[in-house]
Amino acid sequence: MLTSLSSPVVGDIVQIKYAGKAAIEHSMIVTSRDAKGKIYVTYHTTNTKNKAGSDVVAKYPKATFFAHRI
Secondary structure, three states: OEOOOOOOOOOOEEEEEOOOOOOOOEEEEEEEEOOOOOEEEEEOOOOEEEEEHHHHHHHOOOOEEEEEOO
8 A cells, every 4th residue: 555645656546435434435546647746536436537636635534545556
């Protein structure tokens, strides 16, 4: 598991465990990273492509995020 959401690279998997839930419920793939190191994720739940990872974190501030290098 990676230690923070600033370290994933393209192809890594980011997962969310929502506050109050016992299990990981959502997975995304890192599909882009800009020159400043900001990651962008793509996921199928709402057919979202290249959404800023920081926007996902801001939307779920109490969630726990896990990043995995495959």
